[in-house]
Amino acid sequence: MSLSSIRAKKEHQIKQMDVVIDEKDLPKNSFSQEELLSAWNTFTNSLQKEGKFNLASILSIDTPRLNDTTIHLRFPNETNKVEVERQQYDLLNYLRRTLQNYDINLDITIVEELEKKYAYTPEEKYEKLKEKNPNLELLRKTFDLDL
Numbered sequence: 001m002s003l004s005s006i007r008a009k010k011e012h013q014i015k016q017m018d019v020v021i022d023e024k025d026l027p028k029n030s031f032s033q034e035e036l037l038s039a040w041n042t043f044t045n046s047l048q049k050e051g052k053f054n055l056a057s058i059l060s061i062d063t064p065r066l067n068d069t070t071i072h073l074r075f076p077n078e079t080n081k082v083e084v085e086r087q088q089y090d091l092l093n094y095l096r097r098t099l100q101n102y103d104i105n106l107d108i109t110i111v112e113e114l115e116k117k118y119a120y121t122p123e124e125k126y127e128k129l130k131e132k133n134p135n136l137e138l139l140r141k142t143f144d145l146d147l
Contacts, residue, residue, distance in 0.1 A: 026102035033066045040064055042067040043091060058083055059091075069103040071095075074111045081108045122147050 014109045040059070047056040058080045065072045082092070088106055106125050126147055130136050139145075 006101070027100045028103050029100040031063050031066075031099045031101060035099060036064060036066050036071065039095055041144075042098075043094050055083060055087055069101060070107050073106065073108045075108060076111065078110060081110055084108060 031075050044056045044059045047053075047059070058075070061076070062074045070092065073084070075084070084106070085108065092104060092106065126136075
């Protein structure tokens with residue numbers, strides 16, 4: 001490190017301190033659910049282009065619902081919630097700039113019933129198929145089939 005680089009760094013820090021953003025002056029334009037969904041989809045598409053497929057798929061799990069300036073999301077487990085909370089700065093920053101409203105916030109809840117139930121045993125697989133097509137039971141009885 002040279003003395004000039006230290007001086008330049010110090011001057012940069014001083015310039016950053018001079019810039020104070022008053023939150024009252026930030027725009028708070030109203031926006032609709034459709035505008036939110038459009039900005040949301042654009043953000044998830046940009047994540048996919050950057051190779052952040054995991055976050056993009058998590059954000060695609062639930063359709064965001066707008067209530068005033070709060071965006072409500074529901075996820076099936078805590079892991080998804082934590083992942084979105086880690087990346088919420090970039091998400092909110094993008095949405096606030098795009099929608100010209102700096103009051104936007106996220107409200108994330110966990111809904112256990114959204115989690116998929118996987119069938120592992122042959123009996124569970126059969127019951128799952130039988131739910132989709134009740135005629136399967138008739139077929140099994142007609143031909144006297146076992147599981």
